[in-house]
Structure formats: structure tokens, C-alpha cells
Amino acid sequence: MLNKLSDTIYYLSHQDDRVRPTLGLVCGDQNSLIIDSGNSTQHAKEFLLEIEKLNVPPIKYLVITHANWDHFLGMNEFDATVIVNSQTNELLKEWQSYRFDDNSLQKYVNTNQMSAKCMEIIQADIPNRGSFKLNSPNVIFENTLTIDLGNKVCIIERIKSTHTDDSTIIYIPDEKVVFLGDSTNGRTTNSLYHFKQSLLLPMMKDIQKYDAEMFLIGHESICDSNKMNIYWEELTTASRVVKSTSLENAIECFKVENKRDPNDNELFFIQAFVNDRIVQS
Structure with a gap:
């Protein structure tokens, strides 16, 4: 609806x-x-x-x-x-x-060009896959x-x-x-x-x-x-305290700056920004 x-x-x-x-x-x-x-x-x-x-x-x-x-x-x-x-x-x-036949889809999954979930949805919800382009x-x-x-x-x-x-x-x-x-x-x-x-x-x-x-x-x-x-506020507050790949340091910095523990959303964002530091390194 x-x-x-x-x-x-x-x-x-x-x-x-x-x-x-x-x-x-x-x-x-x-x-x-x-x-x-x-x-x-x-x-x-x-x-x-x-x-x-x-x-x-x-x-x-x-x-x-x-x-x-x-x-x-x-x-x-x-x-x-x-x-x-x-x-x-x-x-x-x-x-x-x-190509969207089963063999091709499996090849894309095996080579990380497509997720297994994507293949599953395509197989279930796209008919006539043999001719789909x-x-x-x-x-x-x-x-x-x-x-x-x-x-x-x-x-x-x-x-x-x-x-x-x-x-x-x-x-x-x-x-x-x-x-x-x-x-x-x-x-x-x-x-x-x-x-x-x-x-x-x-x-x-x-x-x-x-x-x-x-x-x-x-x-x-x-x-x-x-x-x-x-x-936006939770994201920016979390981002400000992440300065390295250390989650512990970021959480401690958050507590000092904000005089409280991060809430669940902020903790999730802190981890995500720490992960970004790890990816960039």
C-alpha cells in the first residue's frame, strides 16, 4: 500500500x-x-x-x-x-x-561482484532471467x-x-x-x-x-x-571523538567531552568511524 x-x-x-x-x-x-x-x-x-x-x-x-x-x-x-x-x-x-542465468549469477557471487542475497532476490523476483538485460x-x-x-x-x-x-x-x-x-x-x-x-x-x-x-x-x-x-547531532558528536583506530580511546574521549556515556546510536556511530580509520589505514 x-x-x-x-x-x-x-x-x-x-x-x-x-x-x-x-x-x-x-x-x-x-x-x-x-x-x-x-x-x-x-x-x-x-x-x-x-x-x-x-x-x-x-x-x-x-x-x-x-x-x-x-x-x-x-x-x-x-x-x-x-x-x-x-x-x-x-x-x-x-x-x-x-547475464542473469544461475551459472552467471553464481560466478558473480564467487567473484564478489554480487552478494548472495542479491542473487537470491534475482532468482525469486525476476522472471525470464535468460533474456533479462x-x-x-x-x-x-x-x-x-x-x-x-x-x-x-x-x-x-x-x-x-x-x-x-x-x-x-x-x-x-x-x-x-x-x-x-x-x-x-x-x-x-x-x-x-x-x-x-x-x-x-x-x-x-x-x-x-x-x-x-x-x-x-x-x-x-x-x-x-x-x-x-x-x-546529525549524534553523528557529529561521535565523529568528533574518533581520532585513531582505538575504540576505547574514542569512548573515553566521548565521556570526557560530553560528561556522560554514549547512547546506543552514538556507540554504533563511534564504532563505524573507528572502522573508517581502520579502512583508511
Whole structure:
């Protein structure tokens, strides 16, 4: 079921057990725009079936927020102009060369080109895999792109991100809503989950310049500005105390600076920033 955020913005909630991110729908007077296409043919079809229940203008655009498989593998199901930034386009080229039969999928898993979970979802939710080939995007932009859906402007921007180097966000000014994809999350390198410490403040600057009141994140519940501010505060407080690869030193520094123990979120972020130091070293 689609969630209604306003008269012109809807979203399909994430399902972490099925590796399904939040998908968005923005409607103008003339056209509609989709944000992310889902992790499979099946995911995309279920989203489209929900949209058909609404009386909305035709879908003209699809924006992919970044080149993680769960956000783009449903792309072929949309009869729309697909928009990506230039780096996302380069990353998608590899996927466009993939074959999706069982032997090929297993080879990609064995060579760490694909996760075992990704293979499982593809096998379950993409029929006709023998002939499946990912489509190419239609519009490639560098930094920013503005789309007018008819009295509904969407600002599409590639930003700095702790999650991927190709993150795109979509801001709807008159609604004060921003779709963040997974941009505010960390990333995994060599089995270590980490937040890129050097990109935290640049990312926050890129996002906070927009006057947003509601934030939709790929694998999180929708956040209002208060929840988002708490998230930023916990992240920055954790980052400030991490100066080496020592978790113990970081926790002790936190206690001295803040005169209290870190809460569970802050402790998780401290570990992630320590992991980043380990990755960088």
C-alpha cells in the first residue's frame, strides 16, 4: 500500500527483510516522477499496481538515487525517461553487461561482484532471467538537474555522501520534502561497516542547504526535521571523538567531552568511524 505524504507525494515503504528500499512518487499537474525503481521486476510491478489505484498524471521520469542493485533492478518495468548522474551511469554499465542465468549469477557471487542475497532476490523476483538485460538510462547529468512536472518542481542533485560516491537526492521545494536514497548511511568495505569521516560534514552541508521538513531515507522510517537533527547531532558528536583506530580511546574521549556515556546510536556511530580509520589505514 502506498503511503500518502501529501496530495502530490506518495511512497512505498521499505521492507528490510526483502532488501526493498523506499520508493517515491511525485505528481505534478502534467506528469509524475518516480524515485528509485526497486530491487527486482516483482518489486517494480507491485509499485506500479499501487500507482494504478491513484488518479495521477502519467509517469514521465524515473530517477535512480545510486547504483546499488536494490534501487535499480526494477528499472525495465517503467515506461519513463530514466535519469542518473554520470557516475551512476558508469557503474550501471557493468550491470548492463551481466547475464542473469544461475551459472552467471553464481560466478558473480564467487567473484564478489554480487552478494548472495542479491542473487537470491534475482532468482525469486525476476522472471525470464535468460533474456533479462538491464536497460540504459536516458538522461545523464553531472551535478544538478531541475524537472518541472507542471506546477511541481523537483531539484535533482548529486551530493557528497558517506554511503556511495554517486549519491543523488531529490528535493521538492513547495512541499519541503527531500528523498535521500541511502546517502546518509555508511558503507561496507572489507566486511567493515564504516562512515567516511572525511565526507560527513560535506554531506551535511549539501543536504542542509535545502529547506526540508520531511526526509525519506531508503531503508529507514520517514523522518521529520527534529529526528533528522538528532541524527546529525549524534553523528557529529561521535565523529568528533574518533581520532585513531582505538575504540576505547574514542569512548573515553566521548565521556570526557560530553560528561556522560554514549547512547546506543552514538556507540554504533563511534564504532563505524573507528572502522573508517581502520579502512583508511
